[in-house]
Amino acid sequence: MTPVLETRRLMKSFGGIIATNDLSLSVTKGELHAIIGPNGAGKTTLITQLCGTQTPDSGSIRFKGRDITRMPAHRRARLGITRSFQITSLILEMSVLDNVALAVQARQGSSFDMIRPARSIKAIRDRAMALLARVGLQDKADMITRALSHGEHRHMEIAIALASEAELMLLDEPMAGLGHEESRAMVDLLKSIKGKHTIVLIEHDMDAVFALADRISVLVYGHIIATGAPAEIRGNKEVEAAYLGEESGGL
């Protein structure tokens, strides 16, 4: 079976910094593939190349067998790739419901319609409400997004990713900045999504990673030094030396 996502020998540098170094990765359908690595390892840079906001210097990216290395971001999104942002990226001046409704509308097409009032289209509003309910934010639907807490923003990001019904979800540190309780709620939410979408999860929270991942890749200085099931990664000496040992004081 062709992998959903496959990169071959990806390279990307900024001036003298090599952010992505000979990176080959393969993600199969339905798996939750976690990518871990120290700060500055190039995780976000990888995501931006996968979703198309940056282009690699060399190497290739395939999505379901199709070469998308140089395809613009909005077209990749249409093909079924969505991302969430490490730093919350929402439309702060819009209501919570409008944010999610915009994602639903983008999925359904006909965004170029200039005549029908968007807020009167029941199918879109209902779907957006259902997604908000799924992440536990139905009571905040009419609030201005700016007024919500950081944890709630992280949940909105997931609702928006779900709205796209994308086959491949690229999640960049969904737990960033969350408290203990909030993190657990997010793990539960991701568990409920797992299997329905192919997910690439970037995360520093090791408890979350080991609870969720089918496979884990370890990224160090832009290069994947190991890929395997959680148990294998846990026992890998090289990984421990390069990363796990110093970061989280052993596992």
Added chain:
Amino acid sequence: MTRRTLLTLVTMGLLAVLPPVFYLTGNPFYLDLATRLTILAIAAVSLNLILGYGGLVSFGHAAYLGLGAYAVGIPAHHWLYGGLEGIGLNTTSGLVQIPLAVAVCALFALVTGAICLRTKGVYFIMITMAFAQMVYYAIVSIEEYGGDDGLVIDSRSELPGISLDDPLQLFALSYVGLVVAMGLVRMIVNSRFGMVLQGAKGNNERVVMLGLNTYAFRLTAYVVSGAIAGFAGALLGNFTTFISPEMMDWTRSGELMFMVILGGATTSAGPVLGAAAFILLEEALSSLTVYWHLPFGLLLIAVVLFGKGGLVGLLSRREGGK
């Protein structure tokens, strides 16, 4: 009904009633003032679509007023002095001139917008201004249409059923034009297209990641905005019957921006109230002192800095954030 809707209705009600009353009671000057106000309000409403809702700070909107006016003046000129018979542009027919104004401006917006919208922030402001100045200098260089000295429109646009030589009818047409422009912008803003436009203003990358090519949405809004402003320009030509490149100067574009911000961007009534405040202040201050530009400028800066939400914000404050 929200306070804002009420404010829009009151504003438009007063604008419909007061000027004709002044005119019929022997004060034609005030009708003239109102007609100019109404025409500039149409341009401000069109600017609000891209500046307010789209977050695109276009500093060249006066170019559309000028192009629209010349689309009336140039055919009228050839109607009188000959030339352009081959393409039928020697005419005083409004049914040719007004669509021409709209089409020329839409095309100008399409071509310049396609380039401007590749840039962001200060670069966008500068390049929109540069294109407007280009039109300015192009017109200045054409001797036949008066160049620097401007062009007198000897005959107003002829339209079936109404005479634009009658000040009251010209005002009525402008007023209807304003209502239509406001309705159009409101419809667009509330549509799915409008959601994308406003979303891209708030967070462009987010909207792109939803699979929407925001560039295409912005360009479309830019063209619609230019077309509406072109219509305002055609009316302005008929109102002043004298057009000159000066009406496309960048200071004129700045005035339109101030009207939108002064009145309250992203509101229906804002650009109209802004245009009204602008015209009335200009009138009042210029009768007091020839140096009226200075206090006027200071006042505008004060409103922009301290009057959050502009006049609409001021007049409907109690309603809160919505």
